[in-house]
Amino acid sequence: MLRTHKLGEADRIITMLSRRHGKIRAVAKGVRRTSSRFGSRLEPFMVVDVQLYEGRSLDTITQAESLAGYGAAIVADYSAYTAASVMVETADRLSEAESSVQQYLLLVGALRSLARAEHPSDLARDSYLLRALSLAGWAPSFDDCARCGAPGPHDHVVVQLGGAVCPDCAPPGSPVLDAGTRELLVALLRGDWDRAEASDDRVRSRAGGIVSAYTNWHLDRGLRSMSHVESERTTP
């Protein structure tokens, strides 16, 4: 379940990412009533088995069985909630055109990891974003030059060019990529959690800024949920 919108008196439009059929939007009737038998299963961050009645513009959900519920554990930790919101919004945007089993599995794995608090939520979020964008065909390069392929490591990063760039390709005034941040970005992209978790807060914040800029650049419109993550980062 990616997100929900209120519809009419007691209905909801549910946006889902399916394993085989890509993104699906369907109406769930009466789920906002306390008497609804499957309203709780159709909340964001739930993994469900649904039966749909095909409609002209929107399908209608006739049955829902939960396979895994990550919502309760995620909302109990506010930073995990904001991270999960970024993940589902990204999945929603990346899945607009086509279906991808890998995108589905990546999202489910990331939500499960957040619910179980396996890794710090900011690292889980940034790793998910880099890997989801890679699956969508926008894999960044933080080692070799993203433009000419010159072997790295390189000291500048330009998100518009695809990541780290060599001195010949770096436009004047390009932001500098320090060794610690580069190492963390590579670890997040590969899912090397031991190395990623060894980083300090300043390095994570710098890497988070680069991942955020990289994501917003490729998704055309910025993610609405991302600004709330950033304000959350500054909340004591």
Added chain:
Amino acid sequence: MYEGIVQDLIDEFSRLPGIGPKSAQRIAFHIVQTENLDVTRLAELLATVRENIKFCRICGNVSEQETCGICRDPRRDSTIICVVEESKDVAAIERTREFRGLYHVLGGAISPIDGIGPDDLSIQPLMQRLADASVTEVILATDPNLEGEATATYLTRLLTTLEIRVSRLASGLPVGGDLEYADEVTLGRAFEGRTTLR
């Protein structure tokens, strides 16, 4: 499509929440065709509501005056504040006749994906109310859905710095239903929040 003002009326009704084109057409023709309908009273009432209704400067509930009837009532227990998302939640709780404290209406719930963060809600005015040491308990009565729970989590974290009891409305089985029909999430919550009888 109808001519002129009839279509204008249908279009205006269609803009209201929960009213689709068919319902809008039905209401419009009810107004046009019903002989004894007091349309002037309805029109005046709509205008009066728009002019006179404001939000209580203390709790954010809808009110005809600067402060709402609940905030003005000296018989209400001012040591307990019940935090809700919308004014309609105040009406729902008042129907129970169980709660005699005051309210605070947040104006929604935190939903980052919809662009709604803590700064978009009436959280700062709540913190200002709680600075007054007379408040001893805050009841978080946000909706029992994901956004409501996340808002309650955020508020709980903010309120831990204050020496105030923070409670959350119980979740569980609806009265009058059969246990076998309860979904696993609700039933799980009912087990978590079970009460001791002996």
